[in-house]
Amino acid sequence: MEQRFPFKLGFLGGGVMAEAIVRGIIEKKLVDRSAVTVYDVVESRLELFQKMGVGTCKNSFELLDSDVIVLAVKPDVVPEALRSVKDGWKPEKHLLVSICAGVGIGTLESHLVSKSKVIRVMPNTPCLVGEAAVAFSCGSFATADDQRIVEKIFSSVGLAQCVPEKLLDAVTGVSGSGPAYVYMFIEALADGGVLNGLPRDVSLSLATQTVLGAAKMVASGNEHPAKLRNAVESPGGTTIHGTSTLEKHHFRNAVIQAVTAATNRAKELGGSK
Template identity: 50%
Template sequence: MSFAQACRKVSTLFQGIAIVSPATLGPHSRHTLINGGALQIADSFKANTTILSAECSKNSSYSFLAFRSGLWQGQFAPLAAKRTSVRKLSISSKIINNLIAKASPEANSEEETMAESSLDVNVGFIGAGQMAEAMARGFSKAGVVPASQQFATDPSEARREVFSSFGVTALQSNVEVAEKSDVIFLAVKPYVVKKVLEELQTTLTERHLIVSIAAGVTLEQLQAAAGKGARIVRVMPNTPCLVGETAAALSLGKHATEADGELVQKLFSAVGLVHVVPENLLDAVTGLSGSGPAYIFIAIEALADGGVAAGLPRDIALSLAAQTVKGAAEMVLQTGKHPGVLKDSVASPGGTTIAGLHELEKGGVRSTLINAVLAAAQRSKELSK
């Protein structure tokens, strides 16, 4: 759907719309006249601006046609009338699409579809760190496993409180989590895994599926600690699970069934991409996609620093850098073309891009990234010994 079509649809579905941020909307808020309508704005907006339908009658002159169509995917600027300063907003197109869906007659069927996609399983997390939080929030947001069907425990009271804050039941012990869960995620440090599984041996039953995300802990080691017959799946996810964009790989233990594999795939497919691989490739997965987000964060930071050095304001440089990485990745995934082909299509003879690529080659960026993956993969192997 184009921006213009979206505007027309929202304008039809809503008599008016206001964009407000309760945290920032103060006494100095104003109305900016736009195309015969109005956009309510504050002096400043935070990134996560709340979008609400306006409290207005059918005769209200509020209009959704408030954004320049050429900026549909990124920074939006109100088309201000004379005597009114322009205020820049950052609104995700996903939020606008959600508005359309909520206003649409098909909204209820969409909610029903989400309910149908919910799995009839209880999921427990032993270890409530950042990775577990990413998965728990991701499963909940995707509607695959509601927070009400999730349980977690952690030695840290602060971490338990974090999970409680988004609806997960925080428990005091590992055994309690196991008793209430069908699928148990081991999200603890590798050196703790054996102790945890030995503690749970008398609690585990045929209904339990153990999913380990501990780097370097092999299926054989997990099986020995959990006991004979335990159904185990080993997974290497990454933190973009939190925004529904994980890149994960899994391997089945010898007692795990095909249905177990399908269940774990469904969980992770709801929050990104997942591949099934032989276990001997999981160290490589760890080095690439497991640790990979950190490599990309450095790349984004460096690109933004370059933009600042070239004269851009920091916020604009960072936004452009992040969106550039995101867009480039989508081109690889959606077109199926080799990155080298896509790279060549940007680098015209004697142009700016080839000059920049020359500097990257001089700096050894390729070999550095390759070495980073190999070093992380090697460390994963070391942890399994």
């Protein structure tokens, strides 16, 4: 069992991503429920967290009792959210962990007091099932201990890797938005089965397990995905006919362009070019 952290964890914003992270760290017993506090402007979200057994507060300033504060709001409200806690912010005490897509470390630091410790994180929703793919980047005032804290928090709900900040927009395009691409593929794979006579529930179960099993094969070995694919494509067989059809319809290029589009949108949200 993971050793529990002795600090208090606050969430400034209680949307779906914050919910996924809270559920994950509670499931792994990384912190006590009593050490987690959430603030959100939507009352129904606070009620959800109350049902989970974690604390909620009536205003964001109350979160300053926490040691680590996760900023989990929409990018366009980041300035307002940070202004609401700036007057009580203590660089020697507080660590800001932002999961706001496209908002750079410099922007985050500019809305807090001098020498504030900031770590920018790009998680994804599979946090909810302990299978997140997370990348993070540390600000100039964040310490090695701060990095270890963030790595441990997000490793408890999946994979966590530290990367240079300049790569976080691309991370958004791959793993941040990536689950939606995979859901679309599972849906399409299942629909293909239905078109060819399978009952929908059977087809969806087979499609889901196929993606899960294939992902585990990639994750558990040293084989490149192309080599694993080639091993399934027997000469003149069914699979090579299927994959050649995907190639004909530019499947791989469509995925690559989707990642690029999401990456560019992340840059736009962050005000970079």
